[in-house]
Amino acid sequence: NKISGNPNSYVNKVDYVFGRTLGAGAFGVVRQARKVSTGENVAVKILLKKALTGNDVQMQMLYDELSILQKLDHPNIVKFRDWFESKDKFYIVIQLATGGELFDRILQKGKFTESDAATIVYQILKAVEYLHSRNIVHRDLKPENLLYLTKEADSPLVLSDFGIARELNSDDELIRKAAGSMGYVAPEVLTTEGHGKPCDVWSLGVVTYTLLCGYSPFVAESVEGFLEECTSGRYPVTFHKPYWSSISEEAQDFILQALTVDPLRRPTAVKLLEHPWIAGKTTKTDNLL
Ligand code: ADP
Numbered sequence: 418n419k420i421s422g423n424p425n426s427y428v429n430k431v432d433y434v435f436g437r438t439l440g441a442g443a444f445g446v447v448r449q450a451r452k453v454s455t456g457e458n459v460a461v462k463i464l465l466k467k468a469l470t471g472n473d474v475q476m477q478m479l480y481d482e483l484s485i486l487q488k489l490d491h492p493n494i495v496k497f498r499d500w501f502e503s504k505d506k507f508y509i510v511i512q513l514a515t516g517g518e519l520f521d522r523i524l525q526k527g528k529f530t531e532s533d534a535a536t537i538v539y540q541i542l543k544a545v546e547y548l549h550s551r552n553i554v555h556r557d558l559k560p561e562n563l564l565y566l567t568k569e570a571d572s573p574l575v576l577s578d579f580g581i582a583r584e585l586n587s588d589d590e591l592i593r594k595a596a597g598s599m600g601y602v603a604p605e606v607l608t609t610e611g612h613g614k615p616c617d618v619w620s621l622g623v624v625t626y627t628l629l630c631g632y633s634p635f636v637a638e639s640v641e642g643f644l645e646e647c648t649s650g651r652y653p654v655t656f657h658k659p660y661w662s663s664i665s666e667e668a669q670d671f672i673l674q675a676l677t678v679d680p681l682r683r684p685t686a687v688k689l690l691e692h693p694w695i696a697g698k699t700t701k702t703d704n705l706l
């Protein structure tokens with residue numbers, strides 16, 4: 418496989434003292450830990466082999482997650498540190514983000530000012546631009562997977578959870594098997610017509626909408642309901658009054674572009690970084706990077 422060697426994998430675990438649980442996921446938990454030899458506090462994603470083995474697809478996904486994470490080096494992407502395994506578990510050691518999920522800040526604040534939202538979206542766009550330039554599609558971009566490095570209000574934001582990320586063999590390779598999170602997933606992912614990089618831009622559009630008004634653009638609970646919503650005559654997405662009355666045309670245009678149903682007509686992350694709402698409103702971002 419593509420994971421770089423780790424001959425001491427059974428031994429390395431001894432160097433970590435495990436602490437509190439940071440989050441629970443589909444295949445296990447994420448716990449805080451301290452690397453004794455360096456004193457660094459880290460996050461460790463612990464995956465139960467029992468939940469993985471007997472299923473080659475899931476094993477392959479673990480290797481994909483590890484091999485993708487290992488390659489990434491960007492200020493807005495969580496950093497890989499180490500990995501090891503025991504008899505019944507895999508451990509993925511990552512940089513600790515102590516500031517919590519963007520999801521929780523949305524719950525706390527209700528919604529963000531346009532300037533704060535643009536600063537957040539800019540950082541996500543930089544992460545996505547970086548991934549896409551390396552032919553990596555994240556496929557699970559949502560506020561639960563966007564973490565603040567510190568508790569400060571202006572902490573840098575990092576994209577995490579490469580659990581269903583995929584590395585494409587070419588720019589335009591299409592993935593057929595649906596994966597993602599309801600509410601954030603792009604329509605072309607669900608129709609299984611084939612999806613690639615544009616699906617991350619759609620999810621970014623959903624996140625942007627949510628940041629600005631505090632609620633989701635898509636409320637359908639079923640795949641059919643959602644597909645019907647975004648292909649019906651009522652689409653494009655609705656900016657309900659009075660919630661959107663004081664939100665700029667530029668912000669709404671940004672969202673409309675990101676939420677373009679046809680993935681071939683949806684702008685790329687590079688293109689959206691040039692959008693006036695992003696290019697004009699993010700004054701504070703340069704000293705974040
Ligand atoms: P899953 O694939 O199960 O969703 P995630 O990688 O998203 O797993 O981790 C689940 C949760 O654990 C995250 O939503 C977050 O709250 C927490 N978490 C994950 N990685 C870190 C980290 N590096 N620092 C702090 N908390 C983290």
Ligand code: MG
Binds near residue numbers: 561562578
């Ligand atoms: Mg997650």
